[in-house]
Amino acid sequence: VLGADAEGNEITVQNGRFGPYLKKGSDSRSIGSEEEIFTITLEAALEIYSQPKQRGARAAVPPLAEFGDDPVSGKKIVVKEGRFGPYITDGVTNITVPRGTDVEELTHEAAVGLLADKRERGPVKRTAKAPAKRKVAAKK
Known part of the structure; x- marks a missing residue:
């Protein structure tokens, strides 16, 4: 357990089938390596959650x-x-x-x-x- 965000949701770091990830309620985000499980801070986790979730191989591209x-x-x-x-x-x-x-x-x-x-x-x-x-x- 890393801590809680501003709303009081608990943020945890876990190692799963597809690698290490952060979990806050039902929202989960991948993190870089298994080494980060032990070194990531609450501030870094909050920074990851402040960014929009990436899905798929490509992100949305603005029109030409x-x-x-x-x-x-x-x-x-x-x-x-x-x-x-x-x-x-x-x-x-x-x-x-x-x-x-x-x-x-x-x-x-x-x-x-x-x-x-x-x-x-x-x-x-x-x-x-x-x-x-x-x-x-x-x-x-």
Whole structure:
């Protein structure tokens, strides 16, 4: 037990299945090494709890650009960095930024036009693969 925070919640240091961690009520946070179990202070633990909880491998990234509201959906148009490169979205419709187009050169009108074209085309229709034919063994 390290101590208690300002609300009186007890903070403990424990070593678990996935390594050492701090526990305060139902909130737990990982700490660096097993050595820290014996050396961490209450002030350091409170500092860890003052930061927002990190989930997953990637933290939220701010948008690359913002273009105001979309005239069709009324939602804010933003350019975000995605797995396959930058894309334009209004929260409903997504369209990849065309190759050769620089994100800094995009205008509000171009973004609205690209989103309108995407809405007109509709969702991508994927073709279903035919199941593989099974070979039947010849009878002897």
